[in-house]
Amino acid sequence: MKKTAIIYCLMFLIPGIGIGNPEAIEPVFEQPILLTSAGQNAEVQLVSVLAKRAGLTFTLSKLATAAELADKKTLVLSIGASMKGLGAAGLDVKQEKTRITDLVKAAQDKKIPIFCLHLGGEARRGQLTDELITLLIPLSQAVIVVNSGNQDGIFTRLCEEYNIPLVGVNRVVDALKPIKDAFK
């Protein structure tokens, strides 16, 4: 009991160590960035606007492939499945999963760190999104989530298990500072 209390105290006192809702992520990522969505969600546009406002150098590619990682130092993934988005991209679920799996594997081979964001909140959860979350969060180096999308604690659980820094924000716009802080 005493041990648990100490851990919880440390969680609040030392932001960025992995669990709970720290306010910042250590500046571990480098530019330029390859930004894509995992699930063809429209929130990738939100990440794009935030990255622009944070002054980051990035390329947004909705159908990014391993070849586009050539000159990149960070892979940013906006997680969330949109059936409308998949339809618009002419992809089915299997094809999108294959694209993302190949891209992530290439990033790992090249030792390019992965930064995941889920900005769609509760509305952008569901079976397919959850499959992507389970697949991608363990492979990432940091995660930002809009809190309404983490009401069941799926991000907290995974980040805790794999010791990944997690920042929870209430609104999309609140993600600007942690994104900025996460880059060297």
Added chain:
Amino acid sequence: MKRQQQKLITGGILLIFSLALCFLSGREFRSMLKKDNIYPSSGLTEVQKLSHYFPSLKGSPGDTDVYIFSGEEASGNLLILGGCHPNEPAGFIAAVLAAENIRVQKGKVLIIPQANLSGFTHNDPFEGNPQRFPISTPGGDRWFRYGSRLTNPVHQWPDPALYRNPAGQKLAGTEYRNLNRNFPGRKNGGLTEKIAFGIMELIRLEKIDIAIDLHEAAPEYPVINAIVFHENSAELAAIALMELQMEGIEIRLEESPKNLRGLSHREWGDLGGIEAFLLETANASHGRFKGKPSIALILEGKDNNYVKAGRLGRLFVPFDENGIPLEERAARHIAAVKALIASHNELHSESLILFSGLPDISALKKEGIGAFLKPPK
């Protein structure tokens, strides 16, 4: 002989009864032809008919009113479209609210509250929907028609078995009368295609920069409480979402599929080259899970079936016993229009659109729609 007389009397009674029924139901059907009154704000510059932009529509059941509000200085031009689907009242009422309250300082705002005017003249009788709904204003009730998603078959008939729309998409035959599948329209097509063509002509001739189409959808439909954007306006939509979130309004982004053709935002963006958006709110009276259709359901948006569906996780919006009233749905549209224009102004200082007078979400929720509508004349 006596038996034949009895038969004649019975037949006569049945005939009179049938004629009376035809007369009464015919009168009800015809009552839908009575126009809705819209009283534009004192900032109105002019009212045009859609036929002003496409003369072939002149005198047709699709020749709807276009309310034009010009600022003192020419700049960017905005088009707000309501009533594309006349059974989605928040879109129609939000456009009416805009027309009755707006004052434009810079640029020009064009408002079409009843884009498919023909769709307002019938209301899918088999759905059992009310023909009208009232909104209380301090000076008495204003009544508005609750129409159909489709053009009146009296005005455009018959439907083909399969419809290939002007953009080349194959659809079910009834979609021939769905304005939001008929863009960019056909000059010599059916009435609905002509209306779509007229709107495209308006966009071209008025040099519209940004256009917003106001809709509603069932709470079980995945694209709900959403800004659907053409890919040429992705950044603008993203900024608008952040603005709305800062006001406490949760809304989602959806990109317009490139392969779903004939929709307003798709064709406006592709062919008109403008920033194009479609907004969706959640309307229980529009959905398939609903209980008895009623005026209360349209206005209050309360429905026990939807409460149960929400508890079972079958909906794409939170839905509880308080429902989603028309005030809230119309207010979301108004707030989203304001956020989109603020974002447009942030990104395009060369085509600023400045206006005032539109009520904010808290005032609409607190005081009701009627507080912002003119009393009936």
